[in-house]
Amino acid sequence: MTYLSFDTVTKRYGKTEVVQPFDLDVAEGELVAFLGPSGCGKTTLMRMVGGLEAPSSGCIMLRGEALTRPDRRRGMVFQSYSAFPWLTVAGNVAYGMRYRSDLSAAEKRDQVAHFLDLVGLTAFADEWPNRISGGMRQRVAIARTLAAGSDILLMDEPFGALDAQRREFLQLELRRIQIDEGKTVIFVTHDVEEAAFLADRVIVFTRRPARILAEVDVTARIGASRTLEMREGSGFFALRNELLHHVRSTASQEEDAV
Amino acid sequence: MPGQKAIIGTASTLALLLVWELVSRSGMVQDKFLPAPSTVLYTLGSMIYGRDLLYHAGISTLRVWSAFLMAAAMAVPIGILVGSFRPVGAALEPIVDFIRYLPVPALVPLSIIWFGVGEGTKIFLLWLGTFFQLVLLVADDVRRVPVEYHEAAMTVGAPGWRRLTDVSLPAMLPTLVDNMRITLGWCWTYLIIAEIVAANSGLGFVIWQARRFFQTPEVMAGVVTIGIIGLATDQLARALHRRWFGYLTR
Numbered sequence: 229m230t231y232l233s234f235d236t237v238t239k240r241y242g243k244t245e246v247v248q249p250f251d252l253d254v255a256e257g258e259l260v261a262f263l264g265p266s267g268c269g270k271t272t273l274m275r276m277v278g279g280l281e282a283p284s285s286g287c288i289m290l291r292g293e294a295l296t297r298p299d300r301r302r303g304m305v306f307q308s309y310s311a312f313p314w315l316t317v318a319g320n321v322a323y324g325m326r327y328r329s330d331l332s333a334a335e336k337r338d339q340v341a342h343f344l345d346l347v348g349l350t351a352f353a354d355e356w357p358n359r360i361s362g363g364m365r366q367r368v369a370i371a372r373t374l375a376a377g378s379d380i381l382l383m384d385e386p387f388g389a390l391d392a393q394r395r396e397f398l399q400l401e402l403r404r405i406q407i408d409e410g411k412t413v414i415f416v417t418h419d420v421e422e423a424a425f426l427a428d429r430v431i432v433f434t435r436r437p438a439r440i441l442a443e444v445d446v447t448a449r450i451g452a453s454r455t456l457e458m459r460e461g462s463g464f465f466a467l468r469n470e471l472l473h474h475v476r477s478t479a480s481q482e483e484d485a486v
Numbered sequence: 487m488p489g490q491k492a493i494i495g496t497a498s499t500l501a502l503l504l505v506w507e508l509v510s511r512s513g514m515v516q517d518k519f520l521p522a523p524s525t526v527l528y529t530l531g532s533m534i535y536g537r538d539l540l541y542h543a544g545i546s547t548l549r550v551w552s553a554f555l556m557a558a559a560m561a562v563p564i565g566i567l568v569g570s571f572r573p574v575g576a577a578l579e580p581i582v583d584f585i586r587y588l589p590v591p592a593l594v595p596l597s598i599i600w601f602g603v604g605e606g607t608k609i610f611l612l613w614l615g616t617f618f619q620l621v622l623l624v625a626d627d628v629r630r631v632p633v634e635y636h637e638a639a640m641t642v643g644a645p646g647w648r649r650l651t652d653v654s655l656p657a658m659l660p661t662l663v664d665n666m667r668i669t670l671g672w673c674w675t676y677l678i679i680a681e682i683v684a685a686n687s688g689l690g691f692v693i694w695q696a697r698r699f700f701q702t703p704e705v706m707a708g709v710v711t712i713g714i715i716g717l718a719t720d721q722l723a724r725a726l727h728r729r730w731f732g733y734l735t736r
């Protein structure tokens with residue numbers, strides 16, 4: 229049985245069609261990147277997987293069971309900053325584990341330290357979110373979601389506000405977590421390079437209403453393991469260019485529409 | 487700079503008092519209508535001994551706070567329910583909205599019929615004037631909590647009712663405290679009305695007594711006392727706000 233599947237999912241807001249009948253199967257432990265023009269419906273799709281929005285028709289199923297409401301199995305890193313201003317940085321990360329009964333209090337403390345270290349915020353553990361930069365706040369939200377220990381990670385442009393170095397580091401870490409812990413990840417990005425480097429499979433979307441324009445199996449092309457050296461290799465380069473072409477064709481669609 | 491703000495505030499107040507003092511002393515207006523600030527201050531001092539001013543101020547403060555706390559203790563949970571659950575809001579909001587628009591003074595006679603002229607009437611009028619307003623303010627505060635915060639809580643597994651305490655309450659607390667501070671100010675307005683109409687104690691009573699004998703300095707001293715209490719409470723509330731919610735400032 230497929231792990232996560234979109235079954236002829238559509239979404240309309242009033243008269244605006246945001247998602248056209250959409251079908252996609254995601255395997256357990258797979259990292260799928262959504263690449264598409266702004267406003268095409270990527271966030272909407274993610275929110276439907278998270279159970280925060282209901283499809284207008286069709287359904288999204290996890291192991292054959294329709295997903296209707298949010299729960300801890302599907303963690304979400306939001307596109308906008310969602311760190312709680314009334315909790316410290318460490319408090320926010322700890323909140324991710326508040327409803328986990330599989331960890332003892334001591335284990336939770338260790339995990340907070342671990343995830344703070346992972347996102348490079350150990351020195352800011354006791355700081356308030358309003359007093360750190362936007363990129364740091366986004367890292368707080370990432371750490372909080374990772375701490376929740378969800379099976380499926382829904383990440384909506386999570387690294388957009390980060391500097392190149394931190395971004396590269398977290399890309400590798402995310403890939404490691406995905407492989408080591410068998411997490412399934414859906415990752416929205418505007419960055420072609422990021423999609424090619426991170427994903428097992430890249431889905432390129434058309435402009436709104438979202439349909440699949442192209443599907444590129446990255447792992448079949450360059451393998452599952454990713455290293456920084458690969459980024460300079462010719463295989464990666466060809467892949468990146470191919471994705472870029474697809475993305476460009478969505479831009480020319482835009483011109484046609486005008 | 488907060489220091490600079492305080493200096494400007496104090497300076498402008500002193501300047502106003504000085505102008506007032508000069509106008510009164512110059513004889514442009516009769517002392518009977520506008521006694522000088524120094525006279526008012528002197529009267530205030532002598533009223534502490536001669537008229538039990540502190541006792542009356544204490545009584546008034548007690549009335550304001552007991553009615554206010556009662557209203558707040560009821561309005562906060564009800565407002566949170568109204569703001570969080572649509573059916574509750576749909577059921578209660580029209581009623582609350584209607585009563586909210588009734589001017590409190592219009593209800594004084596009814597209140598006296600129901601509760602007599604004792605403490606009951608005063609507490610009831612104050613409660614009436616604040617409870618319904620506060621319910622709507624609290625409901626609005628709850629609704630204004632960014633939906634991302636709720637969604638973040640949901641996706642880490644917080645059940646619906648836990649989100650009230652995990653998200654709604656802490657997210658709205660700063661505005662709640664501000665709204666309470668403002669509402670407490672209204673309480674004083676209603677209290678003075680109540681004390682003028684039906685009381686033999688409290689600052690409203692003192693002011694009204696003084697008026698009957700045309701003792702303008704005493705009337706003004708009573709008013710100033712209310713002002714001082716209001717200012718002190720307000721400043722205290724603001725200080726606590728800064729202390730508790732320091733995390734909001736960058």
Ligand SMILES: Nc1ncnc2c1ncn2[C@@H]1O[C@H](COP(=O)(O)OP(=O)(O)OP(=O)(O)O)[C@@H](O)[C@H]1O
Binds near residue numbers: 271272273
């Ligand atoms: N609640 C809503 N009501 C009405 N329209 C909405 C709503 N949410 C989203 N939309 C519309 O749906 C479309 C898709 O939005 P969505 O946020 O999914 O885009 P996106 O692909 O995530 O874009 P971006 O890359 O800019 O984040 C947009 O045109 C948006 O205006």
Ligand SMILES: [Mg+2]
Binds near residue numbers: 270271272307384
């Ligand atoms: Mg989006």
